[in-house]
Amino acid sequence: MSKSITILGIESSCDDTSAAVLKDGKILANIVANQSIHELYGGVVPELASRAHQQNIIPVVDQAIKRAGIKKEDIDAIAFTRGPGLMGSLLVGTSFSKAFALGLNIPLIEVNHMQGHILAHFIEEGIEKPSFPFLCLTVSGGHTQIVLVNDYFDMQILGETIDDAAGEAFDKAAKIMGLPYPGGPLIDKYAKEGNPNAYKFSKPQIPDLNFSFSGLKTGFMNFINTEKSKNENFVNEHLADICASIQSTIIDILLAKLESASERTNIKQIAIAGGVSANSELRIKLNKRQKELDWKVFIPKFEYCTDNAAMIAITGYYKFLKNDFSNQTAAPIARYDLNSKANEL
Ligand code: KG4
Numbered sequence: 001m002s003k004s005i006t007i008l009g010i011e012s013s014c015d016d017t018s019a020a021v022l023k024d025g026k027i028l029a030n031i032v033a034n035q036s037i038h039e040l041y042g043g044v045v046p047e048l049a050s051r052a053h054q055q056n057i058i059p060v061v062d063q064a065i066k067r068a069g070i071k072k073e074d075i076d077a078i079a080f081t082r083g084p085g086l087m088g089s090l091l092v093g094t095s096f097s098k099a100f101a102l103g104l105n106i107p108l109i110e111v112n113h114m115q116g117h118i119l120a121h122f123i124e125e126g127i128e129k130p131s132f133p134f135l136c137l138t139v140s141g142g143h144t145q146i147v148l149v150n151d152y153f154d155m156q157i158l159g160e161t162i163d164d165a166a167g168e169a170f171d172k173a174a175k176i177m178g179l180p181y182p183g184g185p186l187i188d189k190y191a192k193e194g195n196p197n198a199y200k201f202s203k204p205q206i207p208d209l210n211f212s213f214s215g216l217k218t219g220f221m222n223f224i225n226t227e228k229s230k231n232e233n234f235v236n237e238h239l240a241d242i243c244a245s246i247q248s249t250i251i252d253i254l255l256a257k258l259e260s261a262s263e264r265t266n267i268k269q270i271a272i273a274g275g276v277s278a279n280s281e282l283r284i285k286l287n288k289r290q291k292e293l294d295w296k297v298f299i300p301k302f303e304y305c306t307d308n309a310a311m312i313a314i315t316g317y318y319k320f321l322k323n324d325f326s327n328q329t330a331a332p333i334a335r336y337d338l339n340s341k342a343n344e345l
């Protein structure tokens with residue numbers, strides 16, 4: 001039997017510091033340190049994020065190696081997120097990875113974070129994986145994309161947001177209502193008791209498969225301000241209905257574009273990635289589409305949907321198999337397009 005391959009994955013692109021150990025496609029450990037400091041500010045503060053990464057990175061890696069039950073000498077390569085993301089945050093993971101790889105005298109593998117979100121579907125979990133080609137809707141606080149996935153490293157963006165991401169729309173709506181960050185899970189929770197048709201918000205008219213959420217945010221803010229000027233307790237008194245209405249507007253915008261993408265490509269294998277894939281209405285409506293439109297829907301385990309290093313390690317594993325290594329000169333790339341080759345940037 002050929003030698004097994006152990007990859008250490010490092011993720012630090014936004015506000016989660018994560019390290020994972022992957023052996024032959026299976027996750028042995030996936031440690032994520034969240035940064036609660038941002039709750040106070042209603043969004044991620046880049047300067048604070050990089051400082052917290054700096055504090056967290058060594059304990060997180062140490063814990064991942066211990067939890068995996070390996071020794072650092074067992075690691076065959078280090079896969080790290082080179083971008084896209086916040087420059088200061090990326091610098092911490094990149095610098096750490098380079099130094100550790102140098103110390104261990106093992107190769108480095110750079111990973112595009114967006115590719116990582118998609119390839120999280122290939123972590124060995126004993127569940128069915130999508131087969132190529134499939135469509136992936138990546139929806140999180142930083143991203144909203146529909147990607148045609150032809151192969152592990154042959155991906156084409158069919159549509160993406162021209163302004164805010166879907167998770168950002170959730171978080172900003174929550175902030176307008178006075179809820180803490182991140183507001184997406186809270187809106188999801190309160191929406192369960194509410195009527196999604198209580199209030200109507202106008203949906204953006206964006207051509208093709210692209211998205212826009214900034215107009216919705218402005219419309220929502222004007223609506224709340226107008227209602228609060230009449231009744232200052234409006235939000236508290238109608239929280240569930242407001243949450244259900246804004247949530248169903250966001251989810252319907254996502255699903256309408258996903259349906260168009262499926263019709264245009266005639267692909268019915270639909271994968272979801274990113275933190276917003278935890279949303280219960282999205283999951284319920286996808287299940288309905290599965291029956292009505294004959295879709296086959298793939299949603300990874302939640303810990304592999306939100307930002308995590310397991311997805312970076314699995315992408316690194318596939319790159320390792322094709323000898324696609326990086327080197328010590330690799331610098332972070334804040335705006336790293338899914339289709340671009342790093343050496344062209
Ligand atoms: O993938 P992720 O952990 O980090 C980013 O790359 O952004 O996604 C976090 C985003 C946040 O905007 C959060 O509000 C949203 O995912 N989110 C949700 C839910 N759980 C997390 N949005 C709606 N409903 C949820 N249940």
Ligand code: ZN
Pocket residue numbers: 113117140142143274306307
């Ligand atoms: Zn992400």
